[in-house]
Amino acid sequence: MASSVPICDICMTDNITKSASVWCSECEEAICNKCERQHGRMGLSKNHKPIPIKDYQKLPSSVAAIIQKCMRHNLKFDFYCVIHNEPCCVSCVSEEHGICQKLKPLSEVVEGAKSSAAFADLEDRAKDISALIGNLITEKQNNRASFGVQKNKIISEVQNIRAAINDHLIKLEKDLLDKLDNMEKKQIGNIDSFIKKLSEMRTKVENISGDLEKTKRHASNFQAFLGIHEWNKRIEIEEKDWMSLQTDQKMNHCDIYIKCSPTLMKFEKDVTELGKIEVNSSSSKKTLLKKEKQGQIYVPISNTVDNIKLTNIRSFYMADGTSNKTLITEICYC
Structure with a gap:
């Protein structure tokens, strides 16, 4: 940057030390107001399109670092090798x-990079996962x-039971509520840590979206074109993280509920605990990324033994008395 x-x-x-006012991505130079006028009159640079220096400073560092000269030969890039x-x-x-x-002319390859399908696909994928x-x-x-509503419901049930069998339930009530509080804290802690993880993922995706937006507004086509490959790798990492979440048990919806002891009426001799605090975890519906949904549309259905239907095309019969040396060597189906 x-x-x-x-x-x-x-x-x-x-x-001479003078503050720059614009940046020319083709010359790869910061230029002041006075030099900008001369830059616009010179034959080699009059068609260049400098951008305000404040816009250049908004570019992602990875994009701003892209240069248009070959570091090995110190010559301007003129071609693009599709193979490499x-x-x-x-x-x-x-x-x-x-x-x-x-090999293609570089100017032809980078033309319209910011409005290309690849760039738009990156934007869509970033927005999708966000x-x-x-x-x-x-x-x-x-x-x-x-959890608060569920907790209150459980407490109410516990207190109703205690009213009828109060003496023995005081200790059991305390034990149960302690377990309830611990279970609630544990589940809240699990969800809080999961939300934090999701927020960190979203921050990364939003950073990518922000970089894409800034690049679209301020970067040259050349910078945008070379940046696409790097963003592909970054967004694929986030997509893989998202897809891996689909098998994470923390994706499941959790409810706290109570299983009351069926022998409460005989608690004096039979009941050692008022109930069990448990978590009912129901699987969350898998949410596909747009590119996963699009991929499913084009997946061909493979033939298997179960869905192959044979049709009788021709029959033949062996005459009585045919030699037992007659062999059938091949069967084919179409």
């Missing part, structure tokens, strides 16, 4: 990509809130 006080790179060649998935200068082409059949995480957080928060 650019420094907090960017200096004009052109003025620096004359040992990398930009090339003329020297790279002659040294390493001479036999590559899919929305799913948000929905799940809301669901878990509602689940957490329901």
Whole structure:
């Protein structure tokens, strides 16, 4: 990312320190107001499109770090090798990509990168997983809130029983409520830690979304194009984390309930505890990512022994007395 006080790179060649006002991604230089006018008149740079330096500073560091020169040969990238998935200068082409059949002009490849299907797909996937995480957080928060109602219901049941058999129930009531409190704290702790994990995931996804939005607004097509590969890896990590959550038991909806002892009326000799505090965990419906749903649409149905139906095309009969040396060597079906 650019420094907090960017200096004009052109003025620096004359040992003059002057604040830059724009950034030219093609020249890869910060430029002040005075130099910008000259930059716009020069033949090699008059068609360049500098952006305000404050917009450049908003770019994600990974995007701002992308340069348009070959570090090995110090030449401008002019080509893109589809086979090796990398930009090339003329020297790279002659040294390493001479036999590559899919070299394309870089300007043609990066044209419209920010409006490309790949960029839009990244945006959609980031929004998709962010929305799913948000929905799940809301669901878990509602689940957490329901514990209070469930707890109050259980307490009421316990107190009604105690009114009838108070003497013996005082100790058992205390034991049960302690277990209830511990179970509630445990479940709340589980959900709180899960919500924290989900919030961290959402923060990562929202950071990706923010980077994509800033890149779309302020980055060059070249920067956006090369950034797509890196974002693909980042969003795939979040998608894999989301898919792994689908098998996590913490995804399940939990309810606290009480199983009262059936022998309460004979508690003086039979009852050693008032009840058991348990958690009823019901499986949560798996929520698919959009790309998973789209993938299912195109999965072909494979033939198996169970769904293959044979049709009789032709029959033949062996005449009586046929030699037992006659062999059937092959059967085929279509």
